[in-house]
Amino acid sequence: MSDTTSNDEKSLHYRTCTLCEAMCGIEITHSQGKIISIKGDKQDPFSKGHICPKAVALQDLYSDKDRLTEPLMKTDDGWKKVSWKVALEATAKGFKSIQKQHGNDAVGVYLGNPNVHNLESMLFGSDFYRSLKTKNKFSATSVDQLPHHLAAMTMFGHPLLMPIPDIDHCDHMLIMGANPIVSNGSIMSVPNVKKRLKAIQTRGGKIITIDPRFTETSKIADQHHFITPGSDALLVMAMIHFLFDQQLVDLARLADHVENIEQVEKMIEGFDANTVASDVGIKADDIRQLVADFVKADHAVLYARIGVSTHEFGSVVNWLVNLFNILTGCFDEAGGLMLTNPAIDVVGSKVAKKLKFARFHSRVSKYPETIGELPVVALAEEILTPGEGQIKAMFIGAGNPLLSTPNNSMLEKAFDQLDFIVSLDFFLNETSRKADIILPPPSALERPHYDLIFNHLAVRNYARYSKPLFERKKGQMSESEIYMSLREKMANKDLISGIKAKGYKWVLKRLGVKGMLEKGLKKGPYANTLNIKKLSELEHGIDLGELTPQFPKKILTANGKINLAPEIYLKDLERLKDTTHLTSKPDQKFKFRLIGRRAPRTCNSWLHNSYRMVKGKPACIALINDEDAKSIGIEDGQLIRVTSRVGQVEIPVETTNEIMPSVISIPHGWGHGKNDTNLSIANAHQGVSVNELTDEKFVDKLTGNAALNGVPVSIEAV
Ligand SMILES: Nc1nc2c(c(=O)[nH]1)N[C@H]1C(S)=C(S)[C@@H](COP(=O)(O)OP(=O)(O)OC[C@H]3O[C@@H](n4cnc5c(=O)[nH]c(N)nc54)[C@H](O)[C@@H]3O)O[C@H]1N2
Ligand SMILES: Nc1nc2c(c(=O)[nH]1)N[C@H]1C(S)=C(S)[C@@H](COP(=O)(O)OP(=O)(O)OC[C@H]3O[C@@H](n4cnc5c(=O)[nH]c(N)nc54)[C@H](O)[C@@H]3O)O[C@H]1N2
Numbered sequence: 219m220s221d222t223t224s225n226d227e228k229s230l231h232y233r234t235c236t237l238c239e240a241m242c243g244i245e246i247t248h249s250q251g252k253i254i255s256i257k258g259d260k261q262d263p264f265s266k267g268h269i270c271p272k273a274v275a276l277q278d279l280y281s282d283k284d285r286l287t288e289p290l291m292k293t294d295d296g297w298k299k300v301s302w303k304v305a306l307e308a309t310a311k312g313f314k315s316i317q318k319q320h321g322n323d324a325v326g327v328y329l330g331n332p333n334v335h336n337l338e339s340m341l342f343g344s345d346f347y348r349s350l351k352t353k354n355k356f357s358a359t360s361v362d363q364l365p366h367h368l369a370a371m372t373m374f375g376h377p378l379l380m381p382i383p384d385i386d387h388c389d390h391m392l393i394m395g396a397n398p399i400v401s402n403g404s405i406m407s408v409p410n411v412k413k414r415l416k417a418i419q420t421r422g423g424k425i426i427t428i429d430p431r432f433t434e435t436s437k438i439a440d441q442h443h444f445i446t447p448g449s450d451a452l453l454v455m456a457m458i459h460f461l462f463d464q465q466l467v468d469l470a471r472l473a474d475h476v477e478n479i480e481q482v483e484k485m486i487e488g489f490d491a492n493t494v495a496s497d498v499g500i501k502a503d504d505i506r507q508l509v510a511d512f513v514k515a516d517h518a519v520l521y522a523r524i525g526v527s528t529h530e531f532g533s534v535v536n537w538l539v540n541l542f543n544i545l546t547g548c549f550d551e552a553g554g555l556m557l558t559n560p561a562i563d564v565v566g567s568k569v570a571k572k573l574k575f576a577r578f579h580s581r582v583s584k585y586p587e588t589i590g591e592l593p594v595v596a597l598a599e600e601i602l603t604p605g606e607g608q609i610k611a612m613f614i615g616a617g618n619p620l621l622s623t624p625n626n627s628m629l630e631k632a633f634d635q636l637d638f639i640v641s642l643d644f645f646l647n648e649t650s651r652k653a654d655i656i657l658p659p660p661s662a663l664e665r666p667h668y669d670l671i672f673n674h675l676a677v678r679n680y681a682r683y684s685k686p687l688f689e690r691k692k693g694q695m696s697e698s699e700i701y702m703s704l705r706e707k708m709a710n711k712d713l714i715s716g717i718k719a720k721g722y723k724w725v726l727k728r729l730g731v732k733g734m735l736e737k738g739l740k741k742g743p744y745a746n747t748l749n750i751k752k753l754s755e756l757e758h759g760i761d762l763g764e765l766t767p768q769f770p771k772k773i774l775t776a777n778g779k780i781n782l783a784p785e786i787y788l789k790d791l792e793r794l795k796d797t798t799h800l801t802s803k804p805d806q807k808f809k810f811r812l813i814g815r816r817a818p819r820t821c822n823s824w825l826h827n828s829y830r831m832v833k834g835k836p837a838c839i840a841l842i843n844d845e846d847a848k849s850i851g852i853e854d855g856q857l858i859r860v861t862s863r864v865g866q867v868e869i870p871v872e873t874t875n876e877i878m879p880s881v882i883s884i885p886h887g888w889g890h891g892k893n894d895t896n897l898s899i900a901n902a903h904q905g906v907s908v909n910e911l912t913d914e915k916f917v918d919k920l921t922g923n924a925a926l927n928g929v930p931v932s933i934e935a936v
């Protein structure tokens with residue numbers, strides 16, 4: 219691989235960290251195939267030397283003895299190493315024979331989060347998945363940001379037109395259901411978020427958090443409000459109500475580019491601050507003050523993330539959040555919610571007429587499709603329910619759904635019933651150990667990188683290409699080769715649209731990763747100054763400037779207008795009006811509401827085999843309010859039993875006044891060892907999986923996106 223930096227002496231390698239959305243530049247000192255240190259890349263114009271404690275995990279992942287480098291096949295005598303040829307042929311043969319017998323939909327797919335951080339699977343994975351011709355495609359999207367895509371698609375015309383807070387220019391940031399100080403930002407790629415948040419305050423601005431927990435971000439904020447889990451839609455409705463009531467609506471420059479404002483004015487009836495206050499748990503005066511302060515600021519932005527996209531009204535909230543920013547003139551303006559202009563624009567400029575919501579539905583519970591996939595809460599029932607279209611086999615690419623999606627036990631039962639499972643993963647984890655074949659891709663340091671998606675979501679326009687640091691082990695296939703080879707074996711037709719099959723190796727050689735990037739750059743907005751050769755030479759990346767207004771150019775709806783009130787949301791408001799089932803009115807059995815939490819050294823389910831990421835105080839701890847603890851008779855540090863409709867876990871508790879009464883917070887991604895994986899360190903730090911408690915029936919009814927927050931549970935001392 220000529221692209222690789224020399225392995226011989228102590229040398230420096232610069233690349234992007236791929237462990238979260240922040241895209242920090244890192245400097246790796248290495249010698250003879252070993253990493254000596256990982257530091258922030260001070261010359262990176264975007265991250266300027268910032269890294270978080272996780273960056274060093276890249277070293278641990280690379281040198282992890284448990285990391286698989288050769289394909290495994292399950293036999294009666296346990297796992298057996300096999301050649302790539304044997305593994306890939308068996309994979310294709312397995313899927314083909316199941317599809318021949320039971321139809322195309324009998325093969326299901328789950329794509330996990332790391333796919334988005336992996337250039338090769340972004341470029342070459344989709345052709346393989348398409349070749350399976352199955353409706354049963356699932357991904358982490360529906361336990362994460364699906365409501366954001368739906369709002370982008372229905373309001374602006376494309377699911378990837380998700381607006382980003384212009385954090386560097388705002389002087390008022392209202393944050394709902396996000397904890398960027400720990401998560402390092404999401405749908406907001408923002409290296410060194412702490413510094414950027416503090417800069418808001420230095421400019422004389424304010425940060426306000428709205429969260430059932432007084433989070434690490436709340437601690438640096440100027441103001442914090444507890445909110446009843448799951449009630450954010452009511453809050454934003456009341457905020458919009460106040461805008462109309464006080465004639466504060468100001469569409470500014472966008473006035474001629476929006477439609478259906480009359481519907482908005484009509485729909486807010488009955489959702490005033492006085493009416494919603496008790497359900498939301500925020501005083502009516504405080505709700506009104508939130509709006510008054512917002513409109514008073516020169517550059518304000520309302521930013522909401524996973525704490526609200528993964529709840530019962532996740533879709534409605536994401537729409538309302540966009541709407542609130544638009545109605546206050548804080549959309550597509552400096553310091554507001556903005557669209558990016560990345561070097562490789564995967565959205566393009568074509569009106570996305572074909573993109574419709576709910577083109578088909580899931581077989582059992584009739585969940586709608588969104589952008590070609592079904593919500594993952596439907597996966598278990600689609601495997602367990604007999605009939606035509608029942609899933610008999612699964613392909614898992616970079617995911618651990620047995621830990622990361624609702625009702626783990628039900629999904630495990632379902633997986634145990636499958637005829638054939640293939641996992642593309644370099645660890646034998648809770649999900650991949652169920653597989654018949656494991657195809658291990660190279661580690662992050664053995665492949666090239668460019669952030670196709672996160673550059674769309676970044677707070678500055680920026681581009682960086684990373685070369686592979688290490689050569690792959692002899693014989694190890696790249697993720698491009700794995701996908702292309704599988705694609706070829708599944709159906710020997712076009713490999714990539716427009717290129718006739720001459721074998722996948724020919725295609726990769728001719729075009730390959732760099733060729734694909736070059737094509738993208740040529741079509742992009744900086745084509746005059748940037749090509750792949752230049753980008754590869756800029757080893758610290760290149761700053762392409764601050765976010766700039768993109769409307770009306772980027773509205774891709776059929777009539778060129780922003781739809782302020784898409785029909786699907788208006789219909790869903792009936793559900794919102796019916797507050798009897800709202801989480802603020804818990805039933806007698808399940809008096810608590812479960813919410814999620816992230817810790818600085820975790821990355822969903824898969825960094826726990828790095829000792830540095832798990833050492834010290836255990837992270838898999840429940841948090842409950844001091845008063846609740848007192849009234850149930852629970853002491854700090856004690857083991858508690860948490861029960862939901864679908865499951866039960868026992869977990870140590872920390873009592874605190876930093877969480878709202880009647881709320882319990884448990885982090886996700888833990889629960890290793892339960893299935894006896896080979897993850898030696900993770901098994902010793904197993905914790906429990908919160909998704910034993912989350913409920914596959916507790917969803918955002920509009921999309922089927924999982925409601926991971928606000929889950930009704932009960933608590934007792936063990
Ligand atoms: N209760 C609750 N559940 C949650 C969440 C929550 O907040 N609360 N968060 C949800 C969210 S936002 C997400 S994104 C999901 C994440 O959940 P998943 O989509 O299941 O992803 P991970 O847990 O990150 O598992 C990633 C797997 O990919 C493998 N992997 C890592 N890099 C690569 C690679 O480059 N190639 C391949 N082939 N494999 C790789 C790892 O070894 C690991 O096994 O979890 C969701 N689950
Ligand atoms: N360290 C670390 N960083 C990560 C990850 C990780 O696992 N570990 N995962 C990455 C991934 S895949 C993602 S998607 C991002 C997510 O990034 P964030 O969206 O910042 O995720 P969280 O830190 O879970 O913050 C969600 C917040 O929502 C709050 N919340 C829960 N329910 C409600 C509610 O009903 N209303 C309101 N207003 N708030 C609520 C929770 O208390 C929590 O503070 O993080 C990424 N970064």
Ligand code: SF4
Binds near residue numbers: 237238239240270
């Ligand atoms: S913030 Fe994210 S991108 Fe930056 S070093 Fe940490 S894990 Fe890597």
Ligand SMILES: [Mo]
Binds near residue numbers: 331358362
């Ligand atoms: Mo995520």
